[in-house]
Amino acid sequence: MGMLVGALGALVLAGSAPAVADTDRVTDARGDTATEDGRNPGQRTADILRFDSHHGEDRVAFRFLMADVDPRATLYATAVVRTSDGRRFQAQVGKLVDEPRRFLWISRGSGRSIRCPDADASVRPATRTVWISVPRSCLGEPRWVRTGGLVESRPPQGSVFTDDARRDGRVDEFDVALGSRRLARG
Numbered sequence: 001m002g003m004l005v006g007a008l009g010a011l012v013l014a015g016s017a018p019a020v021a022d023t024d025r026v027t028d029a030r031g032d033t034a035t036e037d038g039r040n041p042g043q044r045t046a047d048i049l050r051f052d053s054h055h056g057e058d059r060v061a062f063r064f065l066m067a068d069v070d071p072r073a074t075l076y077a078t079a080v081v082r083t084s085d086g087r088r089f090q091a092q093v094g095k096l097v098d099e100p101r102r103f104l105w106i107s108r109g110s111g112r113s114i115r116c117p118d119a120d121a122s123v124r125p126a127t128r129t130v131w132i133s134v135p136r137s138c139l140g141e142p143r144w145v146r147t148g149g150l151v152e153s154r155p156p157q158g159s160v161f162t163d164d165a166r167r168d169g170r171v172d173e174f175d176v177a178l179g180s181r182r183l184a185r186g
Helices: 002-015
Strands: 022-027 048-055 059-066 074-083 086-095 099-108 120-124 127-136 143-153 161-162
Touching: 048 143, 059 074, 059 143, 074 120, 074 127, 086 120, 086 127, 099 120
Parallel strands: none
Antiparallel strands: 022 048, 048 059, 059 127, 074 086, 074 143, 086 099, 120 127, 143 161
């Protein structure tokens, strides 16, 4: 009987162990940006080289590693999340060429903005990275998430270049490709 109680106690303790984070790393093709007319010019300013998604105990975080982040360009990076309850969210950080401050916008799939004061984001041209971090509470505390990412850049010469982290050379900003892998919180 003592061994049974000990085994049950170990099971209870194991069940209450802290959640384990899950990470997905996508390596995107170099030079696969697209323009509005669909051409693939190999432009570096919007070119995603790697897209990391991390579903942790308290936050879902994203890191875009870019071929280049032109400090003179307007840039928008969008992380898309599909949650375990079927909801879709977007978190977008923007850096405007004529406004050095960045903004962060989070919305539901309907496009309706949601309030999420603890979300954070940054655009770091020196390290060619864009970071977005969203508290799980703003996403409805999902058990798992599927993610995707898109970057759009408008250099000073005026063309718009985009790259989807999970597609090579093809972009649909209204249908960002999501990974098939479910990132579990633990």
